[in-house]
Amino acid sequence: MTTAAADRVRTDVLVVGAGPGGASAATHLARLGRDVLLADGAVFPRDKACGDGLTPRAVAELQNLKLDHVLQGGPVNNGLRGYGFGQSLVLPWNGPNLPKHGSAIKRTVLDNALRDAALDAGATGLDGHRAVDVELTSGRLTGVVLRTKDRTVVVEPQHVIVADGGKSHLGRILGRRWHQETVYGVASRAYATSPDADDPWITSHLELRDENGRMMGGYGWVFPLGDGLVNIGAGTLATKKRPANINLKKLTEEYARQRQAEWQLGELTGYGSAPLPMGGGVSGVAGPNWMLIGDAAACINPLNGEGIDYALETGRLAAEHLVSRGSADLTSSWAAELYAEYGEAFSIARRLGTLITHERLLALSGPIGLRSHAIMSVAFRVMGNLVTPEDRDVVARAWRLAGRASLAIDRRRPFH
Ligand SMILES: Cc1cc2nc3c(=O)[nH]c(=O)nc-3n(C[C@H](O)[C@H](O)[C@H](O)COP(=O)(O)OP(=O)(O)OC[C@H]3O[C@@H](n4cnc5c(N)ncnc54)[C@H](O)[C@@H]3O)c2cc1C
Known part of the structure; x- marks a missing residue:
């Protein structure tokens, strides 16, 4: 980073948002020798409303980033215990080309470690700096205005990676549109103490009911975090036509009440909720010299609400x-890459969602x-x-085929 004037700085790449997506992008770019500025409106360590669950795919991506140490000391889970409609099933993680374990780490800890890794790789961190405005010259993003309580900095980047989460304030300024006629999620979580916080299985209840016994299209979860704590939460799916219209806090409290006897939960703390743009349900994911990644690009799985793995992957x-691409225009090429990578799976997943x-x-x-x-195993x-793309078994082939068929009848394609 070179300083041209007191309030204007230049950099090769400005990454806005230091969650898993931004931290992953910054780490990779810094390792590739780029001059990277990693800005975030929050001061780290910061919390983020999340279930804290890491699927084997997220574990694989952390290994790919050579950040396995982030998982050390964290809990290891073998798969899912699923409940609902009077049944219960134990389902081990079963991706043939992925690790056979997942984990769950509080986001205050995980995200801080990921951001530290980016700084260790050579990125310059600028936390407490919120992106509030932009300067455009002939369609190119030539300045991003970052603000703290008492100062304004204008960053002049060659490229910008927008990783500012589901609401994506910067993305919106740059023309990102969220299409809620395709399925999206709303979810909330809390923390509670439990004597079973070392349980090596994550738990989900697929028959989610509110306090009046009304069935909700979603699921409740208990993810053991070790150290005497579990993450408990609930999420439901919605569309513009069928909005969720629920009090998420009440739903989480009700779900915790239903789980009380088996988990002996302590008082709920750390309540937090957020909307989840899913399945590539946004357009405007890139411009001449900017790209949206992670939640900003609606890279969340419509069938289970996970997005940490996609954030890490899209960062890479x-x-x-x-x-x-060098200095080439990124407007179509980045949308095309996201579509090629996730289009089939997102299309069929959001149809089922x-x-x-x-x-x-x-x-x-x-x-x-x-x-x-x-x-249920499938x-x-x-x-x-x-x-994964390497999988050649019947389930993988059928899933890809279903994805292609679904894409063929999509009114709006993912990321378009
Ligand atoms: C209740 C709930 C439960 C969930 N459970 C899981 C789960 O168990 N497993 C899973 O994989 N996923 C889960 N998700 C989804 C997961 O939290 C997200 O997919 C993931 O955080 C996406 O990472 P990201 O880096 O794209 O964005 P974020 O993690 O949201 O990071 C965005 C960053 O940008 C910063 N920022 C925002 N605006 C600005 C701005 N204008 N200027 C500068 N900085 C800015 C924020 O401070 C933040 O640090 C859950 C989500 C919710 C709401």
Whole structure:
């Protein structure tokens, strides 16, 4: 980073947002020798409303980043114990080309470690600096205005990676549009003490009911974090036509009440919630010299609400894309890359997610699915994003085929 004037700084790449997406992009770019400024509106360590769950795909991406040490000392889980409609199933993680374990780490800890890794790789950190405005010259982003309580800095970057999360304030300024006619999520979490916080399985209840017994299209979870603590939360799916219209805090409290006897939960603390843009349900994911990644690009799995792995992955993909494209215009190429990478899986997942918003259909299909270990094992694999391009088995082929068929009838394609 070179200082041209007291309040104007230049850099090769400005990354806005130091969550998993921004930290991953900054780490890769710094390792590739780029001059990177990693800015965040919050001061780290900071919290982020999340279930804190890391699927094997997220574990693999952390290994890929050579950040396995982040997982050391954290809990290890073997898969899911799923409940609902009077049934219970134990489903080990089952992606043939992925690790056989997941984890769950508080975001205050995980995100701080990821940001530290980016700084260790050579990125310059600028926390407490919120992106509030931009300067555009002939369509190119030539300045990003960052503000603290008492100072304003204008960063003049060659490229900008927008990793500012689901609401993506900067993305919106740059023309990102969120299309809520395709499925999206709303979710909330809290923390509670439990004597079973070392349980080596994550738990989900697929029959989620509010305090009046009304079935919700979503699921509740208990993710053991070790150290006497669990993350407990609930999330539901919605569309513009079928909005969620629920009090998320109440739903989480009710879910915790239902789980009280088995988990002996202490008082709920650290309540937090957020909307989840999913399945590439946004357009305007890039401009001539900027790219959106992670939640800003709606890279969240519509079938289970996880987004940490996609944030880490899109951080890597964006770094590689930016380096390989040089000074070329990124507007179409980045949307095309996201589409090629996730289009099929997101298209079919959001179609199935939309069905889940129909409570009656869920009430009919749920009991049938949960009765069969074979069906649920397949569902767990595809819902958990555990199909990789290397997989050649029947389930992987069928999932890709379904994805292609779904894309063919999409009114709006992912990322468009
Ligand atoms: C209740 C809930 C439970 C969830 N559970 C899970 C789970 O168990 N597993 C999972 O994989 N995913 C889960 N998710 C999704 C997951 O939290 C996100 O997908 C993930 O955080 C995306 O990472 P990101 O880097 O794209 O964005 P974020 O983690 O949101 O990071 C964005 C960063 O940008 C900063 N920022 C925002 N605006 C600005 C600005 N204008 N200027 C500068 N900085 C800015 C923020 O301070 C933040 O640090 C859950 C989400 C919710 C809401």
